Amino acid sequence: MKTEIIKELRYAIRSGRALILFASFLFFALLTPVMLKVVLPMVLSGQLGGETTQGISGLTDMTQLDCIRNYMDDVLQIGTIIIAFTLCGLTASEIRDNTWVLPLCAGKRFGRMVGAKLLVFGVLMVLIPIIALLVDYGYSGLLFGFEIGVIPILYGGLLQGIYVLFLLSCLMTWGVIIRRPIPAGFLTLVTAFGIHFISSLLNIQRWTPSGLLVEAQKLMPSVTPSLLIPIAVTALIIVFMTVLTLSRLRNLEWNVRAAQ
Amino acid sequence: MITVKGLQKKFKNFYALKNVDMHVKKGEIYGFIGPNGSGKTSTMNILAGLSRPAQGECTVNGLDVTKLTHPGDLKIGYLPEDPKFYPWMTAHETLDYLSGGRNTGHTGEILRWTGLLDARNRRVGGFSRGMKQRLGIGAALIRNPELLILDEPSSALDPEGRSEVLRLIKDLKGMGKTILFSTHILDDVERICDTVGMIDAGQMLFEKPLAQLQKENTQPIFDITPVHPVESSILDALEQLTGLVSLAKSGKSFTIKVADNGVSVSVMRFLADSGILIESFSLRKARLEDLFLQGVNTK
Numbered sequence: 001m002k003t004e005i006i007k008e009l010r011y012a013i014r015s016g017r018a019l020i021l022f023a024s025f026l027f028f029a030l031l032t033p034v035m036l037k038v039v040l041p042m043v044l045s046g047q048l049g050g051e052t053t054q055g056i057s058g059l060t061d062m063t064q065l066d067c068i069r070n071y072m073d074d075v076l077q078i079g080t081i082i083i084a085f086t087l088c089g090l091t092a093s094e095i096r097d098n099t100w101v102l103p104l105c106a107g108k109r110f111g112r113m114v115g116a117k118l119l120v121f122g123v124l125m126v127l128i129p130i131i132a133l134l135v136d137y138g139y140s141g142l143l144f145g146f147e148i149g150v151i152p153i154l155y156g157g158l159l160q161g162i163y164v165l166f167l168l169s170c171l172m173t174w175g176v177i178i179r180r181p182i183p184a185g186f187l188t189l190v191t192a193f194g195i196h197f198i199s200s201l202l203n204i205q206r207w208t209p210s211g212l213l214v215e216a217q218k219l220m221p222s223v224t225p226s227l228l229i230p231i232a233v234t235a236l237i238i239v240f241m242t243v244l245t246l247s248r249l250r251n252l253e254w255n256v257r258a259a260q
Numbered sequence: 261m262i263t264v265k266g267l268q269k270k271f272k273n274f275y276a277l278k279n280v281d282m283h284v285k286k287g288e289i290y291g292f293i294g295p296n297g298s299g300k301t302s303t304m305n306i307l308a309g310l311s312r313p314a315q316g317e318c319t320v321n322g323l324d325v326t327k328l329t330h331p332g333d334l335k336i337g338y339l340p341e342d343p344k345f346y347p348w349m350t351a352h353e354t355l356d357y358l359s360g361g362r363n364t365g366h367t368g369e370i371l372r373w374t375g376l377l378d379a380r381n382r383r384v385g386g387f388s389r390g391m392k393q394r395l396g397i398g399a400a401l402i403r404n405p406e407l408l409i410l411d412e413p414s415s416a417l418d419p420e421g422r423s424e425v426l427r428l429i430k431d432l433k434g435m436g437k438t439i440l441f442s443t444h445i446l447d448d449v450e451r452i453c454d455t456v457g458m459i460d461a462g463q464m465l466f467e468k469p470l471a472q473l474q475k476e477n478t479q480p481i482f483d484i485t486p487v488h489p490v491e492s493s494i495l496d497a498l499e500q501l502t503g504l505v506s507l508a509k510s511g512k513s514f515t516i517k518v519a520d521n522g523v524s525v526s527v528m529r530f531l532a533d534s535g536i537l538i539e540s541f542s543l544r545k546a547r548l549e550d551l552f553l554q555g556v557n558t559k
Contacts, residue, residue: 003361007349014348098344102399105308106358107332250329254310255301255340 004108004116017086018124024082025075025132032071033140036062064147065219067140068133072156072217075132076163080192083125083167088185090117090168091175091245101255110249114172114242121168126161133157152219159216159227166209166234167192169241176248209234261286261407261438262307267316269302269462276302278462280316284440284455286406289433291453291470292442293552299462300442301341304411307440308338321407337400337408341415343392347385351376351395354384358402370398374428390421397428408432410441414448426452446552458552479505480521481544485513487537494534501526 012018040062091114094100103113137153170191174184192209199208206214211230262284269277277299284290294300305311307320309331318325320334328334345354355367371377374394379387384395393413400408413429414422422445430452432439443449449456450470457467466473489512498516499507503523508515516527524543531538 003357003359007346007357010349010353011346098340098342099346101310101338101340102343102345102396103358104310104331105336105338106399106402107335107360108358109330109332253305253312254331255305255308256311 001112001116004112005120008116008120012120012124020086021083021124022128022131024086025079025128026135028071028075028078029132029136030139032074032136033067033143036067036070037143062144064137064140064144067144068136068148068153068156068219069217071136071140072133072160072213075129076160076213079129079164080167081189083164084171084185084188084192085182087121087168087171088175088188089181090121091172091249092179092181092184093175095176095179095252096181098255104254110246114245114249117172118165118168118242122165125164125168126158129160129164130154130157133160148219152221155221156216156219159212162231162234163209163212163216165238166212169238169245173241173245173248176245176252206230207233209237261321262290262440263317263319264303264307265317267303267306267318268314269299269306269311270314275314276462277306277313280459280462280464282457282464282467284407284438286438287433287436288438288454289429289452290438290440291449291456292440292459293444293446293449293456294442294459295444298460300459301411302462303459304338304409304440304442308336308409309334310338335403335405337403337405339393339396339400339408339410339413341411343396343399345384345392345395345399348383350381350383351387352380354395355398355402358399366404367402370401373431374398375424388421390417390424393417393421393425394428397425401432405437407438408440410439412442412444415443415445422448479517479519480524482516482518482524482527483513483540483542483544484516484531485539485541486531487539488512490514490534490536494536497534498527498530501530 100108100113133153133156134150137148137150141147167188170188171184174187174191175181178184178187195208196210196213199205199210205211206226206229209230211226212234215227215230262282264280264282267277267280267282268275280299280303282292282303292300292303302311306313306318306325309320309325309328313326316326321336323334325334331338349357351371352367355370359367368377371380374397376391376394376398379391384392387395393416397410397413400410410429414425417425426448429439429441433452453470455467455469456473458465468476495507495509495514498504501523503519503526505517505519507517518524518527521543528541
């Protein structure tokens with residue numbers, strides 16, 4: 001599996017996918033504290049005539065914790081869209097462009113090819129939210145003063161990362177079903193936002209991957225059922241999606257002209 | 261190496277393959293010819309384990325393709341019509357990836373043999389069509405297979421690239437490999453093949469050793485170009501001439517196939533008697549192209 005992993009690492013780096021994802025998350029991590037500390041008071045002072053920016057800052061009473069939670073909220077709305085469209089071709093492009101034909105004939109197995117994608121992009125997608133959250137923590141700490149330790153941040157970033165793994169497995173499954181990258185990205189968004197919306201409406205978030213986001217935002221590391229249930233559910237969904245992906249791949253016909 | 265019997269392939273309501281029989285013997289170069297859309301790629305996809313047949317028996321390398329769970333189990337080399345590589349990988353990385361990093365010596369040997377050694381560290385995205393085709397042949401050889409299935413390996417190449425690919429295929433035969441390759445360039449088949457199989461509209465028209473095919477079709481062919489276009493009534497009368505097998509018109513020229521050289525005297529006499537001035541008159545033997553056109557037209 002070493003060559004498959006190296007191949008995916010090269011793809012992540014040379015296609016610019018890793019850079020796009022890292023830069024996007026980092027952008028929000030740096031932007032949120034500035035927005036809340038500088039831009040928001042300026043906008044409000046413009047609307048509430050007579051009040052100074054410092055006065056408005058005092059009124060909004062923003063803290064580092066508020067800033068981090070704001071970032072986590074933003075990044076999982078816009079970040080989900082960025083992830084979906086940056087990685088929508090993970091499996092769909094391989095099928096559509098027939099790039100898997102030669103590896104298959106050379107004896108490469110689906111399990112290893114898909115496994116390498118999950119591993120490389122999974123590690124990347126766990127690391128990026130953690131790093132971005134650490135950056136946001138540091139920068140918001142400098143602007144608002146440090147309020148919490150690093151451990152809750154690592155905990156929150158890890159939970160976000162696990163949620164992103166769920167997105168990754170969705171992208172791979174929709175990719176092999178639809179075989180077109182952009183529709184696979186759209187369907188992943190529909191799946192992720194659909195689950196989020198319905199589970200919020202029915203108050204069953206802890207039974208869905210969205211429960212991880214709720215737990216992440218608490219920034220309180222503790223092993224409770226409200227943490228273990230969404231982790232177990234997400235893991236089960238990821239396993240199910242991977243099995244579905246592999247089973248679909250085994251039944252596909254390859255190198256067939258598009259019209260057929 | 262390959263035995264195919266009654267092979268059928270269906271796409272929705274369309275039968276791409278209706279009834280294909282094929283036998284490829286060990287150590288030979290088998291030329292699989294047919295017009296575009298005749299079913300060559302569909303057949304080769306099935307033989308490579310990439311596609312499933314609707315019906316029929318198909319044994320490749322001693323394995324029943326219909327019961328195959330993974331194309332890699334066939335242990336053959338396959339080159340698709342348009343081989344797709346990762347453009348961001350170099351030639352060396354591509355072969356290393358396909359080999360699973362197992363045999364770096366063999367990878368270097370393939371790069372040298374395909375003439376890509378100097379370009380080994382260049383990204384495949386910048387390769388010419390010919391270079392990609394040679395890399396594709398190299399990729400097909402990565403597991404050192406005994407059987408190679410090459411789908412139109414020379415079709416989209418310039419004359420130089422074509423000659424290079426044909427040289428590689430000939431070299432492969434010298435190494436003891438069995439090669440099945442499809443093409444619609446009949447000159448390529450005449451240059452390197454031992455056996456020829458022709459398919460049209462999903463059905464095999466014939467399958468014969470090239471030497472036998474050439475022996476069976478030794479009737480002379482006259483390519484005649486008159487100074488002025490010939491009236492159709494004269495051509496109709498010419499067609500009735502004893503010993504004349506067929507007549508095909510192309511512009512003001514016409515091609516006639518006769519039973520033997522002796523008929524040429526009657527042909528020339530007929531043309532002289534009809535007052536037709538001749539610009540050129542050449543005699544040649546039937547070529548694969550004539551058989552191909554005959555096969556396609558008689559269907």
